């Protein structure tokens with residue numbers, strides 16, 4: 035009835051400011067949808083409401099036919115919705131490999147005391163997590179950095195690590211918050227390729243926020259545009275590019 | 289031979305050497321030396337478990353004295369004989385069934401640990417509702433509440449009089465056996481997936497949650513494990529000094545533990561061990577400043593409180609100028625030690641973390 | 642309980658509460674800007690009390706000189722405290738700042754112990770405060786009546802500074818948004834120093850009245866009033882000056898009245914405040930006057 039994923043009239047109010055008003059979106063499985071809008075339009079706030087980082091003032095989030103509105107962040111993640119952060123939030127003091135391994139933790143079968151006693155099952159699980167994490171790093175082209183401190187990586191690679199870490203939770207819906215921010219055009223195009231590859235390989239549904247229009251137009255099948263928290267347009271890349279409301283919102287922004 | 293296998297062997301060897309040295313002290317050491325060694329082991333147990341919460345999870349918990357108190361009283365009440373209890377509780381008698389319960393030392397230690405864990409579980413809900421400074425003050429509050437209760441519940445704790453004349457069960461084998469066991473078990477936990485989750489919470493709680501880590505469960509786990517070992521150490525402490533009373537378990541105790549793990553390096557088990565060992569040794573060495581010194585003709589009077597002045601200055605200097613302490617977040621490893629020996633002094637090998 | 646005793650206790654509660662309020666203001670102001678529990682704040686009470694004693698006993702100053710001087714010196718100590726223990730840690734993790742605060746508190750207490758010794762000293766209460774007067778049949782010490790009045794006067798002065806002066810405006814800006822204030826070119830270190838000066842001076846005033854009320858001065862006398870004042874600040878809504886005052890009065894009254902009504906609880910008196918703290922944090926973490934805290938992610 036609600037399909038694969040749906041938000042209904044999500045609204046977030048901070049004091050007097052309505053950051054997002056009545057945001058509704060349906061995603062079909064396997065889609066790649068873009069969310070764009072000028073600075074402060076409320077895009078990240080939408081992500082925060084979906085993932086449970088913020089409890090919406092009003093509205094609903096449905097995931098696989100169940101309402102998940104206001105569920106704690108970690109439970110939303112455990113149910114298969116992962117995200118990256120716009121202002122990179124890696125565990126800077128841990129290695130690249132460890133950053134990814136953390137994401138496997140929420141579904142390990144071992145109990146803490148098995149780890150304390152170093153029982154065989156604990157060792158096996160640890161080995162398996164390590165192997166799967168390395169595979170992911172390989173996919174993202176970070177394997178050679180596995181033992182570096184995450185905080186010491188250059189910017190572009192930190193963004194990739196954010197994606198690897200999110201993928202390691204084994205999500206079915208991936209939310210990317212400005213994955214190309216701070217990358218040069220070459221890196222950006224690589225990333226576009228990577229995202230579309232990852233989607234195919236991991237059978238992901240992707241919702242992404244991005245300011246780089248070339249990136250969005252090339253990658254997304256459908257785009258939604260926010261301005262001052264209000265949805266002002268929705269459609270295919272071609273439709274969005276010629277939409278006068280959108281052009282006004284962006285030009286007004288400049 | 290694989291590296292893991294080699295390290296394991298070396299560790300077993302290291303433990304054997306440690307206990308041989310302890311055996312020598314047992315044979316030839318003075319009472320004074322043996323007392324310091326016992327203290328050292330108990331401080332190590334306490335500091336390593338305290339570091340699990342404060343260093344690995346990155347929260348500032350200020351109530352380990354509560355766990356130690358619970359462990360010490362539980363253990364003491366179990367090893368005292370019915371007759372000893374009757375003789376001790378002169379103002380108000382001890383309530384049944386505590387008055388007749390009696391257990392061997394090892395059982396009393398475990399019971400101390402278990403009760404401390406239970407206590408930690410009871411207070412965990414309000415404690416982990418908050419973070420940062422609030423968490424610090426709430427845990428400090430629980431430490432104080434336990435002390436107030438110890439004074440007030442005469443029929444259980446004998447009030448301000450405390451419990452006297454405990455059997456001196458604690459010896460080098462018990463204290464160091466527990467210390468070594470604590471180090472091994474807690475290190476395994478820290479290096480496991482659970483420990484990684486705790487460090488993730490420390491680095492960025494929101495990001496950890498977004499990766500599916502439940503902070504409450506993991507902070508609770510660290511809290512309970514820490515409480516268990518602190519409770520056991522409380523039992524050891526009680527049977528080392530043989531007299532316990534509420535004044536023993538004030539915030540001072542917590543302050544000392546905090547100093548050990550900060551000086552050693554918050555977040556490093558190795559650091560906690562070093563900090564505790566230094567404290568046990570240095571604390572005794574510094575006693576001279578508080579005792580009167582006789583220089584033949586002149587007599588310099590002792591200065592009570594001077595040790596704490598030195599300790600608090602030390603704590604502040606470390607925090608302000610060398611925040612990472614001795615070890616930072618690094619750990620001892622055989623790899624590193626071997627590197628030290630096999631390479632020339634200039635050879636730069638780093639400590640594995 | 643007979644009504645006279647009840648009213649006696651009520652007045653007593655108001656007077657203790659106003660002392661908590663004075664000390665709580667300092668906590669709340671510092672917390673508002675630095676998000677730090679200044680653990681050493683309570684020890685300033687002790688410092689002020691000793692300063693006043695020495696002013697009177699050694700320099701033979703009259704109390705009306707010695708007391709204000711003690712307040713000033715304590716204010717200066719607050720500034721030094723910030724300079725030495727907190728300012729170097731502005732960009733450090735919060736846990737370091739708090740540890741430094743705990744260290745500073747222990748240092749002050751034990752320095753006092755080393756220099757002055759642990760034997761409690763009597764506090765030379767000026768006779769004007771010791772008089773006993775009769776109000777509607779109640780016999781009360783004038784000090785008990787003066788304390789809330791002095792508190793309210795000081796509060797009015799403080800509110801004037803905070804809401805009517807430029808410094809106060811900067812303080813309020815800094816407690817709203819530390820980073821932006823720094824960017825706006827306001828000298829934050831100066832603003833923080835003034836915050837410490839004001840907060841510490843109020844704590845000193847509280848300390849002097851505390852010492853007159855319970856004239857036994859020792860190196861650890863500030864610990865419990867300090868902790869309780871902090872709890873009062875949380876109860877009122879941390880960061881909010883009026884809230885701190887309300888919290889102080891409520892806590893003081895509650896503590897005295899509970900013991901007055903149920904004498905059996907007297908030995909748990911010191912636990913009462915912590916129970917209040919836990920209840921507040923469980924059910925209304927923002928306190929009575931506080932605004933909700935939003936974590937930006």
Ligand SMILES: Nc1ncnc2c1ncn2[C@@H]1O[C@H](COP(=O)(O)OP(=O)(O)OP(=O)(O)O)[C@@H](O)[C@H]1O
Nearest residue numbers: 048053072073074075076077078079080935936937
């Ligand atoms: N936790 C919060 N508390 C108060 N206001 C907030 C909070 N989070 C966001 N806002 C406000 O809500 C509005 C929308 O912010 P949001 O971060 O969602 O924008 P955005 O579209 O992601 O912008 P950008 O492209 O700059 O990332 C902004 O005005 C922001 O200041």
Ligand SMILES: [Mg+2]
Nearest residue numbers: 077078079120
């Ligand atoms: Mg954003």
